[in-house]
Amino acid sequence: MRPDLILAGAGLANALIAIAVAEARPGTRILMLDRATGPSNAHTWSFHDPDISPDWHRRLAPAIRCRWQGQEVRFPDHARVLRAGYASVGGEGLSLLLAATPGVTLRWGAEIAALDGSGVTVGNGERIEAACVIDGRGAMPSRHLVTGFQKFVGIEFEMDAPHGVARPVIMDATVTQQDGYRFVYLLPFSPTRLLIEDTRYSDGAALDEEAIAVSVGGYAEAHGWRGREVRRERGVLPIALAHDAASFWSEAESGAVPFGLRAGLFHPVTGYSLPVAAQVADCVPATRLTTDAVFAAVRAHALSRARDDRFLRLLNRMLFRGCAPEDRHRVLSRFYRLPEPLIERFYAGRLTRLDRLRIVTGKPPIPIRDALPCLRERPLLAAAS
Ligand SMILES: Cc1cc2nc3c(=O)[nH]c(=O)nc-3n(C[C@H](O)[C@H](O)[C@H](O)COP(=O)(O)OP(=O)(O)OC[C@H]3O[C@@H](n4cnc5c(N)ncnc54)[C@H](O)[C@@H]3O)c2cc1C
Structure with missing residues (x-):
């Protein structure tokens, strides 16, 4: 049967569209196609409680793997417990939620060889058409988007004994600085289950997975934790x-x-994409389900978001271009001394004008002389073209 909506790629962003459309427009025939051979557990998608609307909290509830009250950050010069709740959606949970979503047909092992506004061609030459086609096949480099990189390897361990980590540690930056801004991210899924993720904010995209995995092992050892690896993400x-x-x-x-990532829809500083994907997914069922109408709605949302995110990109330029790699942790340490409501609005991409002023005034994140060359984004775009 001809679908009403084709979602190319069954990753996070398109999954959220399927869930939003199925709820708002019951009876819509949604076809999701993905090249992967089946659902994967290679992700945990986390978010801060204030990042998403009550509707999205309700919709995602069946896919939540773990929820926590509060979170913390650690720097060499201070540590802080933050009040905002945190939650993680697992790959398996998301697939089960999609399988239970009415109207959704998910075809794994479907390599999309070509697509346009009226349909897709799958690897075996099969052509499938629909009134609306959405391309969520993951990030694609563009000369109109200049980036640095957040690289990480996370290993989930089942420890031999309780690890004692009470809540997520969003950043433990007390570790040796290396390859840019380095921190460790901890998610305690149970008293003995712990994800340890070594992350670097780097200028280059090369990921030495084995070397970072060794660093993760070293971190565990330094904390006296012993256990077996049960899952890995990178x-x-x-x-x-x-x-x-x-x-x-x-x-x-x-x-x-x-x-999704293909449209540059992610938080410029944290790289998180769940909150923005949820927000933008809501504008799909709110419009006519045709490629042109959805294109116009998503484009309008993305352009307005890109304007609002100018300040966040400026912060990134200060971090990546105005600051020596080994000093980047100081900028983050200073940021995490700011009031909690501001930090929550930062994560959710809802900074007010006053918040922005607060971030750059007082003691600026980097010396003015180093900040000045970072002010304009045009030179970076021109160099990339
Ligand atoms: C390990 C990891 C952890 C992350 N953790 C978080 C987090 O905690 N919170 C958060 O907000 N963000 C997180 N992110 C960032 C971001 O949310 C994810 O990258 C997210 O998956 C992006 O969603 P997407 O739908 O745009 O792309 P993806 O989820 O990557 O989906 C793209 C899909 O398209 C499919 N595909 C690609 N090409 C083809 C083709 N030719 N034919 C058919 N199918 C194709 C792929 O198989 C894939 O399933 C994480 C990213 C990674 C890699």
């Missing part, structure tokens, strides 16, 4: 330094609707 995420969203969207015109 990633190289873009951190936006400069973005010309208008040119990006002009180039995409007349094709399928780009979505």
Whole structure:
């Protein structure tokens, strides 16, 4: 049967569209196609409680693997417990939620060889058409988006004894600084189950997985933790330094609707994409389900978001271009001394004008002389073209 909506890629962003459309427009036939052979547990998608709306908390509840009250950060010069709750969606939970979502057909092992605004061609030559086609096949480099990188390897351990970590540690930056800003991220899934993720904010995208895995092992050992590896995740995420969203969207015109990382829809500083994907997914069922109408709605949202994110990209340029790699941790340490409501609005991408002033005034994150060359994003875009 001809679908109403084709979602190319069954990753996080398209999954959220499927869930939003199925709820708002019951009876819609949604076809999701993904090249992977089946659901994967290679991700935990986490978010801070204030990041998403009550509707999304309800919709994602069946896929939540773990929830925590509070979180903490650790730096050489201070540590802090923050009040905001935190939650993680697991890959398996998300697949089960999709399987239970009415109207959704998910085809694994479907390599998309070509797609346009009216349909897709799968690897075996099969052509499938729909009124609306959305392309969520993950990040694609663009000369209109200049980035640094957040690289990480996370290993989930089942420890031989309780690890004693009470809540997520979003950043433990007391570790030796290496390959840019380095910190360790901890998620305690149970008293003996712990994800230890070694992360670097680096200028280059090369990921030496084995070397970072050794660092994770060293961190565990230094804390006296022994256990067996049960799961591993890795990633190289873009951190936006400069973005010309208008040119990006002009180039995409007349094709399928780009979505998720493919559309540059992620938090410029943290690289998180769940909150923004949830927000933008809501605008899909709110419009006519045709490629043109959804393209216009997602484009409008993305352009407005890219304007709002100018300040966050400036912070990234200060971090990546105005600061020596080994000094980057000082900028973050200073940031995490700011009031908690401001930190929550920062994560959720809802900084007010006053928040922005607060971040750069007083003692600026980096000396003014180093900040000045970072002010404009055009030179970076011009160099990339
Ligand atoms: C290990 C890891 C942990 C992360 N943790 C968080 C987190 O805690 N919180 C957060 O907000 N963000 C997190 N992120 C960042 C971001 O949320 C994810 O990268 C997210 O998965 C991006 O969603 P997406 O749908 O755009 O792309 P993806 O989820 O990568 O989905 C793209 C899909 O398209 C499929 N595909 C690609 N090409 C084709 C093709 N030709 N034919 C068919 N299918 C194709 C892929 O198989 C994939 O399933 C994490 C990223 C990684 C890698």
